[in-house]
Amino acid sequence: MPAMAGNTGTPGATVAGRVMAVLGAFDEHHRRLTLSAIARRAGLPPPTVHRLVGELVRHGALAREDGAYVVGRRLWDIGLLAPVQTTLREAASPFLHDVYATTLATVHLAVRDGDEVLYLERLAGRASVPVVSSAGSTLPMHCTGVGKVLLAHAPEEVRSRVLGSLRRVTPYTVTRPGVLLRQLERVRREGYATTVEEMTLGACSVAVPVRRGGEVAAAVAVVVPTLKRDRGRLVTALQVAAQGIARRL
Amino acid sequence: MPAMAGNTGTPGATVAGRVMAVLGAFDEHHRRLTLSAIARRAGLPPPTVHRLVGELVRHGALAREDGAYVVGRRLWDIGLLAPVQTTLREAASPFLHDVYATTLATVHLAVRDGDEVLYLERLAGRASVPVVSSAGSTLPMHCTGVGKVLLAHAPEEVRSRVLGSLRRVTPYTVTRPGVLLRQLERVRREGYATTVEEMTLGACSVAVPVRRGGEVAAAVAVVVPTLKRDRGRLVTALQVAAQGIARRL
DNA sequence: ACCGGCCTTCCGCTGAGCGGAAAGGAGACC
DNA sequence: GGTCTCCTTTCCGCTCAGCGGAAGGCCGGT
Structure with a gap:
């Protein structure tokens, strides 16, 4: 199978899943991540992450801080609405x-x-x-x-x-x-x-x-x-x- | 144009955008929403929201609480990582x-x-x-x-x-x-x-x-x-x- | 029984998304 | 200044993930 052609290396994957993988790349010890770091941690190819991250920044879910990416204000707002105890x-x-x-x-x-x-x-x-x-x-x-x-x-x-x-x-x-x-x-x-x-x-x-x-x-x-x-x-x-x-x- | 057929009523829209629209349906005064309420507030058709929300619940971004949906633990975690002042x-x-x-x-x-x-x-x-x-x-x-x-x-x-x-x-x-x-x-x-x-x-x-x-x-x-x-x-x-x-x- | 509201499943069409390839930086080291 | 490495970004043709109208099921109200 010489390269899986066209698109999706992993069929069955959904965009929502990829979005969550990108967001999930951030944690306590990784509040600032570069694009490639996100790609590595999320297990996605850099171009894909590049596009998704661009989209997420546009919507305020992430923010660009000089070189790297951080979680955005919008997600902070929304996260605080969670009924966690x-x-x-x-x-x-x-x-x-x-x-x-x-x-x-x-x-x-x-x-x-x-x-x-x-x-x-x-x-x-x-x-x-x-x-x-x-x-x-x-x-x-x-x-x-x-x-x-x-x-x-x-x-x-x-x-x-x-x-x-x-x-x-x-x-x-x-x-x-x-x-x-x-x-x-x-x-x-x-x-x-x-x-x-x-x-x-x-x-x-x-x-x-x-x-x-x-x-x-x-x-x-x-x-x-x-x-x-x-x-x-x-x-x-x-x-x-x-x-x-x-x-x- | 008799019904726009097949898919996307609004071309140019992206899944990431729709996901954010769904999450954005929640706010201070709407911490619990039914599926149809999300659909209305996000401006998306119910079946589309149904699928997205299902996905998001699977990933912990939302949670089902008896009838309705609420923001999930996962999003709370991630949101707290935002460098908001x-x-x-x-x-x-x-x-x-x-x-x-x-x-x-x-x-x-x-x-x-x-x-x-x-x-x-x-x-x-x-x-x-x-x-x-x-x-x-x-x-x-x-x-x-x-x-x-x-x-x-x-x-x-x-x-x-x-x-x-x-x-x-x-x-x-x-x-x-x-x-x-x-x-x-x-x-x-x-x-x-x-x-x-x-x-x-x-x-x-x-x-x-x-x-x-x-x-x-x-x-x-x-x-x-x-x-x-x-x-x-x-x-x-x-x-x-x-x-x-x-x-x- | 009928209606109106929800939630859910089905399914055929298609353009949004994919990601390899390759080009553009920015350093580091020799 | 050249070469190497690593990161970011753009390109583009191939598809399959996503779309949402239609329709079915379920409940509560009248």
Whole structure:
């Protein structure tokens, strides 16, 4: 078959699919992409991407910023309309501010999304620890505070899947299933989880569950440079917030 | 020409364009749409929309929620990657919290976008006034606090265009160009703007400019049920915040 | 029973889309 | 200045993905 002639190397593909592939090329760590980078990441030939991207820029879905492409204003607008745990976020917002005000640490609100943690909200402190997460991003469960809380209360099936593949992120990441399993028991017993430089060097976290009915619906956490003797104070602040959020659900 | 036969009623149209038309059917006031509503608002025939929407749902750009369609998680993720005044928002975030903490009112951060106001951030109070705006939405300039501030410092050309079409929104909306012009002079002189039920009944606002270099880059505001004698206190709180934000730019 | 509104499936026509080929930059290295 | 590499952009002829009118199914109202 000498070159598949004319068009579509992959029959069955749709334009909408290609458009989403182009948009999907952007992520947390790739907010600016050149044309060829998009092509590579989307698995499409450069000329095709060139045309699509041109179209998308014309419609405001993407924007050109000096050399490279970035996600456009239009898509920001539209994306904000998505009902992603809207009630939870709205209920939580004031309490997260309270926690921030009293601790001045970075504050997180997250839910479980499959086998990962989805960050819904992040309040970054004025002079806070370097933190990887931001609203909209996902991180693994086994090395984040919110992750441990959500994992401790997740269905058995999720837990065993996650425990089966504990990727090392820093030298302090817990990668032995037995150790993590014992930590999770403790999380259930004591009502909070901690991490110590397991995701990012120089960052520790404390997290507590937010309950809706009997279920754990979300987790709130703070990130600080070190736990030391602040632990008790942070747990209390978070529990007050979690309680308040739960009441409003 | 008896029915235009076969395909595309409108030649020259592209699929990417149609996709954006479909996504553009959603807005602030239309977060849930039925298939036929999308078709109407996008100006496309229902079968075409049916196919596109199906595709988009498969890719997570839209989601089906019982009967109707809503914007999907995937688009939320991607939209959050847009560099929409990122540095401004990050610089402002902690100061907005401070204002919220001290006033317990709804706090806004906005910039001018053409002849309208674009809301970048909204901190909604626990028990706050009904407010129309939310992050991502745009409102007219002449009847919002942030709008008046930004209009007072906008290029002459923008100002005259806006003054030329003052739409009435509530019985208290200022629709006489002369009156508004005098208010704007005062805004420049005194350093803050106010509105009294000009956009929403039962909501008043106070706003101050945020400067970057010599330019006014943004505006911060609070929304309260009534101004009364709080005005001075609110202006001060906002000015402190605006000063802090400006310092970080 | 009938009507009006939705959603959905069908299907034949066709031009929008495709992407290899090749031409135009912009650097980097020798 | 020449050559190499990598990226962007234009060209263009071949099709198949997309189109949307027509028609069928479903519900709720009258």
